[in-house]
Amino acid sequence: MSKPFIACGIMSGTSRDGIDVAIVEIGGTYPHNRIRHIHSEDYHYPPSVRNLLMKEPEELAFQDVVGMRFMLGRLYGEKALKTLGNAGLKPADIDCIGSHGQTLVHLPGGVKIGWRTVPSTLQVGSGAVIAHVTGITTVSDFRSADIAVGGEGAPLVPVYDYVTLRSTKKSRIALNIGGIANLTAVPKGASPEDIVAFDTGPGNCMIDTAVDLLTGGEVNCDLNGEMAQRGEPDQEELRELLKHPYFRRKPPKSTGWEVFGRPFTRSVLEHMLAKGLSHSEIMRTLTEFTCESIAVAVRRHVAPLMDIDEIIVTGGGSRNPVIMEGLKARFPGSKVMTGEAVGIPSLTREACAFAYLGYLCLKRIPANIVSQSYGLAPAILGSIHPTP
Amino acid sequence: MSKPFIACGIMSGTSRDGIDVAIVEIGGTYPHNRIRHIHSEDYHYPPSVRNLLMKEPEELAFQDVVGMRFMLGRLYGEKALKTLGNAGLKPADIDCIGSHGQTLVHLPGGVKIGWRTVPSTLQVGSGAVIAHVTGITTVSDFRSADIAVGGEGAPLVPVYDYVTLRSTKKSRIALNIGGIANLTAVPKGASPEDIVAFDTGPGNCMIDTAVDLLTGGEVNCDLNGEMAQRGEPDQEELRELLKHPYFRRKPPKSTGWEVFGRPFTRSVLEHMLAKGLSHSEIMRTLTEFTCESIAVAVRRHVAPLMDIDEIIVTGGGSRNPVIMEGLKARFPGSKVMTGEAVGIPSLTREACAFAYLGYLCLKRIPANIVSQSYGLAPAILGSIHPTP
Numbered sequence: 001m002s003k004p005f006i007a008c009g010i011m012s013g014t015s016r017d018g019i020d021v022a023i024v025e026i027g028g029t030y031p032h033n034r035i036r037h038i039h040s041e042d043y044h045y046p047p048s049v050r051n052l053l054m055k056e057p058e059e060l061a062f063q064d065v066v067g068m069r070f071m072l073g074r075l076y077g078e079k080a081l082k083t084l085g086n087a088g089l090k091p092a093d094i095d096c097i098g099s100h101g102q103t104l105v106h107l108p109g110g111v112k113i114g115w116r117t118v119p120s121t122l123q124v125g126s127g128a129v130i131a132h133v134t135g136i137t138t139v140s141d142f143r144s145a146d147i148a149v150g151g152e153g154a155p156l157v158p159v160y161d162y163v164t165l166r167s168t169k170k171s172r173i174a175l176n177i178g179g180i181a182n183l184t185a186v187p188k189g190a191s192p193e194d195i196v197a198f199d200t201g202p203g204n205c206m207i208d209t210a211v212d213l214l215t216g217g218e219v220n221c222d223l224n225g226e227m228a229q230r231g232e233p234d235q236e237e238l239r240e241l242l243k244h245p246y247f248r249r250k251p252p253k254s255t256g257w258e259v260f261g262r263p264f265t266r267s268v269l270e271h272m273l274a275k276g277l278s279h280s281e282i283m284r285t286l287t288e289f290t291c292e293s294i295a296v297a298v299r300r301h302v303a304p305l306m307d308i309d310e311i312i313v314t315g316g317g318s319r320n321p322v323i324m325e326g327l328k329a330r331f332p333g334s335k336v337m338t339g340e341a342v343g344i345p346s347l348t349r350e351a352c353a354f355a356y357l358g359y360l361c362l363k364r365i366p367a368n369i370v371s372q373s374y375g376l377a378p379a380i381l382g383s384i385h386p387t388p
Numbered sequence: 389m390s391k392p393f394i395a396c397g398i399m400s401g402t403s404r405d406g407i408d409v410a411i412v413e414i415g416g417t418y419p420h421n422r423i424r425h426i427h428s429e430d431y432h433y434p435p436s437v438r439n440l441l442m443k444e445p446e447e448l449a450f451q452d453v454v455g456m457r458f459m460l461g462r463l464y465g466e467k468a469l470k471t472l473g474n475a476g477l478k479p480a481d482i483d484c485i486g487s488h489g490q491t492l493v494h495l496p497g498g499v500k501i502g503w504r505t506v507p508s509t510l511q512v513g514s515g516a517v518i519a520h521v522t523g524i525t526t527v528s529d530f531r532s533a534d535i536a537v538g539g540e541g542a543p544l545v546p547v548y549d550y551v552t553l554r555s556t557k558k559s560r561i562a563l564n565i566g567g568i569a570n571l572t573a574v575p576k577g578a579s580p581e582d583i584v585a586f587d588t589g590p591g592n593c594m595i596d597t598a599v600d601l602l603t604g605g606e607v608n609c610d611l612n613g614e615m616a617q618r619g620e621p622d623q624e625e626l627r628e629l630l631k632h633p634y635f636r637r638k639p640p641k642s643t644g645w646e647v648f649g650r651p652f653t654r655s656v657l658e659h660m661l662a663k664g665l666s667h668s669e670i671m672r673t674l675t676e677f678t679c680e681s682i683a684v685a686v687r688r689h690v691a692p693l694m695d696i697d698e699i700i701v702t703g704g705g706s707r708n709p710v711i712m713e714g715l716k717a718r719f720p721g722s723k724v725m726t727g728e729a730v731g732i733p734s735l736t737r738e739a740c741a742f743a744y745l746g747y748l749c750l751k752r753i754p755a756n757i758v759s760q761s762y763g764l765a766p767a768i769l770g771s772i773h774p775t776p
Contacts, residue, residue: 048502062445062453066492067499067506070535104454111455114436118455127771128532144516145773147458366776377776383515384772385533388754388765 006038008084008136009355010076010099011348012125014257015179016053018044019076021083022351023094030365031192033163035356039087040348043079053102065104065124072102073126077133097138098358098382100350101125106143108152121153127385139358139382149379151371154254156381158184158197159360159367160353164344166190170309173302175327176349177317179205180256181294187306192369196305198251200297201244202260204316206286209265214279225322228287231280237272241289242296251301252374290317291326298331307333314339314346357381394426396472396524397743398464398487399736400513402645403567404441406432407464409471410739411482418753419580421551423744427475428736431467445492453492453512460490461514465521485526486746486770488738489513494531496540509541515773527746527770537767539759542642544769546572546585547748547755548741552732554578559694561686561722563715564737565705567593568644569682575694580757584693586639588685589632590648592704594674597653602667613710616675619668625660629677630684639689640762678705679714686719695721702727702734745769 005026012019022040026033045053049071052064076099084091101123110117127140143153161174161184174184181203185196207228208221222228246255265286272282302308311334317323318338328336339346360367366378393414400407410428414421433441437459440452464487472479489511498505515528531541549562549572562572569591573584595616596609610616634643653674660670690696699722705711706726716724727734748755754766 048504052501058450060450062448062450063493063495063499063508064501065450065453066495066508066510067501067504069510069532070508071501071504071506073536105451107451107454111451113440113452113455113459116436116455116459118459120451120454120458122454122457126532126536128529128767129536132533132536132765132767141516141771144457144514145520148461148514148517148520361774364774364776377520379516379520380774380776383529384774386749386752386768386772388752388768 005095005359006093007355007359008080008094008097009351009353009358010080010097011351011354012100012102013178013350014103016102017050018042019079020348020351021079022345022348022355023083023087023089024352024355026356026359030360030363031163031166035160035164035352037343037345037352039083040345040351041083041086042348049075069124069126070129072124073129074133076125077130080130080134091135094136096358096362097130097134097136098354098356098361099125099127099130099138099140100142100354101140106153108147108154119147121147127383131385131387135387137362137387138385139361140385141383142354142357142381145379145381146368146371149368149371149377151368151376151379152252152254155182155197155370156357156367157350157353158195159192159369160356162186162190162192162195162369163356165312165342171306172310172312173298173308175294175311175313177203177290177313177315177323179203180260181290181317183297183302185302185306193373195369195373196251196302197370198301199254201246201255201293202290204290205257205260206265206268207283207290209262210269210282210286213266213269214282222283222287222320225287225320227280227283228322231278231282231284233285233288234272234277234281237285238288238292241268242292247293247296252370284322287320287322288326291323291330294327295330310334311336312339312342312344313337314344314349316347318346393483393747394481395743395747396468396482396485397739397741397746398468398485399739399742400488400490401566401738402491404490405438406430407467408736408739409467410733410736410743411471411475411477412740412743414744414747418748418751419551419554423548423552423740425731425733425740427471428733428739429471429474430736437463441490457512457514458517460512461517462521464513465518468518468522479523482524484746484750485518485522485524486742486744486749487513487515487518487526487528488530488742489528494541496535496542507535509535515771519773519775523775525750525775526773527749528773529771530742530745530769533767533769534756534759537756537759537765539756539764539767540640540642543570543572543585543758544745544755545738545741546583547580547757548744550574550578550580550583550757551744553700553730558697560698560700561690561696563682563699563701565591565678565701565703565711567591568648569678569705571685571690573690573694581761583757583761584639584690585758586689587642589634589643589681590678592678593645593648594653594656595671595678597650598657598670598674601654601657602670610671610675610708613675613708615668615671616710619666619670619672621673621676622660622665622669625673626676626680629656630680635681635684640758672710675708675710676714679711679718682715683718698723698725700725700727700730700732702732702737704735706734
């Protein structure tokens with residue numbers, strides 16, 4: 001039997017608050033890889049870095065952006081080393097790092113340059129610097145190659161969901177509830193091209209933003225859903241929210257903070273306050289909105305394709321009992337569980353996925369399976385920074 | 389004997405006027421590689437692209453810069469395919485592309501981000517897009533890895549000069565006269581760490597800028613040195629120019645258009661015109677300034693290290709008879725010749741060098757020999773974008 005491959009993944013999400021680092025062991029060959037989680041940690045960005053990242057791209061000086069490539073590369077490398085050390089591992093034990101980088105721009109629909117429209121994406125955090133700091137071969141810039149073949153450059157994690165959840169006996173959904181919620185449906189016996197993956201709508205973004213606005217910035221999330229637990233949802237408001245045009249669109253589709261973020265949440269909140277709802281009622285309504293919009297998406301776009309045996313929930317939302325209970329109530333015929341039940345760390349799943357994407361790049365395996373399922377060309381995702 | 393490795397290099401210089409593409413065949417093993425030039429071509433940027441690139445970085449919208457990565461990647465890929473076709477080759481014949489990209493920022497001294505100073509560099513033209521357009525494994529982003537180890541990220545071409553000019557019998561200088569002039573001194577029997585490489589000062593930048601200013605933009609270079617040929621140099625002005633502090637600095641040193649470009653040339657020109665010099669006298673003085681500043685650099689920093697058997701001149705300056713004669717007159721004991729005499733295409737030498745740097749990256753050979761000669765860590769230069 002060949003020596004297992006050990007990969008480290010580094011993920012910085014769109015909330016721009018920090019870095020997740022995960023170490024996984026990969027055995028077997030694609031698509032029959034077995035991925036075992038070894039260790040993971042999360043780190044907050046230092047305040048000075050976070051302040052820079054919270055600026056809008058147009059507020060950043062161009063040279064800030066250039067400098068960020070190197071500054072974040074160093075930070076990522078240092079956090080990877082720290083995580084390895086805490087896991088009792090040395091750089092020589094690690095076969096590769098897969099680093100997503102911090103997205104500054106993701107515009108698969110294109111940016112206008114003169115008369116041209118050019119689909120574009122940019123993640124910063126130089127792989128060359130990570131490779132130097134750690135001494136480990138580093139793969140970065142995963143999204144460009146999918147944009148190059150005409151894809152959306154997202155989602156990229158489904159190949160990891162497919163490999164970790166594929167089964168000949170069970171049809172499963174990987175449901176990730178971060179700021180935005182997304183899912184990958186893996187029908188039993190599926191080939192990579194049979195999977196369906198898309199954003200369902202808001203995850204925690206409206207809940208977190210509402211708490212922040214209602215408490216004047218004192219609190220930034222509804223820990224354990226405690227506020228929501230004390231209130232009842234307003235059904236009329238819930239029905240209104242579910243009329244949002246995003247839910248009528250068919251997959252492939254994706255959304256973001258620019259749709260369900262602060263301005264939208266603020267306007268919803270003003271309407272609910274004007275109606276006289278209590279803070280708890282508002283929080284419960286928004287939490288049920290997340291659950292119901294997920295349920296609507298599953299009923300419309302997944303249920304027609306497969307029975308749903310299991311729903312594996314990851315992301316911060318998996319830690320909110322109101323969301324977990326809300327999902328269980330809506331899917332009585334399915335087993336709803338967190339990632340941990342199947343060996344996936346719920347809070348650092350994406351870092352695990354990018355560790356695996358690094359492995360796939362080094363093995364020259366095209367990983368853009370969502371784009372391929374829409375007839376686009378296979379692409380090997382990532383660029384490789386070798387070390388001496 | 390193993391099949392020779394065929395590499396394609398793509399270079400866009402700091403003058404931002406276009407793209408050079410070169411195809412070379414590489415035999416042997418490092419540092420005993422034999423590099424044979426097969427074919428090369430140069431292309432001007434389309435006017436719309438050039439207009440964008442001529443903006444100062446601070447004039448560019450951040451999204452322009454992001455879009456440029458993809459737009460230039462496509463353009464580079466298309467020009468590579470065109471060049472291959474003209475050479476009677478197919479993508480399947482080519483083992484790799486090495487693409488330098490267009491430098492938008494190169495600040496090894498660092499950019500300020502908040503209280504940090506972060507050495508930075510950015511070349512755009514996505515390797516992922518080039519790899520997709522051509523179907524050829526592409527290496528790009530060569531400078532970041534040298535910056536990461538604390539190097540200047542430049543010069544990177546000396547490893548190519550070393551391999552092409554190394555000899556047990558002759559001490560040679562590779563002298564490249566582009567906008568800025570630079571040299572690599574390769575003493576006979578040298579190891580990579582024995583070479584000396586630095587910018588000597590202005591190449592064609594002041595000559596070209598002066599013609600442009602004197603003709604109100606009608607003419608942009610002194611073709612064949614015809615204007616300079618009709619005049620005599622003003623010795624007093626020449627002495628003044630040679631007092632520029634750059635010439636007193638010791639290597640390692642580098643300079644650029646920001647020092648010897650338009651503003652500096654304009655002030656020199658105003659002074660000479662006020663003095664009553666004719667256009668031909670001005671052009672001759674500036675041309676002799678290029679020759680003499682090269683001669684000063686060689687006498688001070690190279691002659692103490694080695695006899696100079698041969699000076700191999702490349703770049704646009706190798707096409708200016710006044711420069712070539714001026715160099716021959718200043719080095720009577722050396723053989724002064726153009727790159728062609730030793731099989732190096734004078735005008736696309738850098739594209740050949742980046743083809744070779746692509747090969748070195750794929751072979752995992754650290755190519756930052758200048759930084760290594762100053763005690764910095766070896767770095768494998770470039771990031772690899774594989775193709776399915």
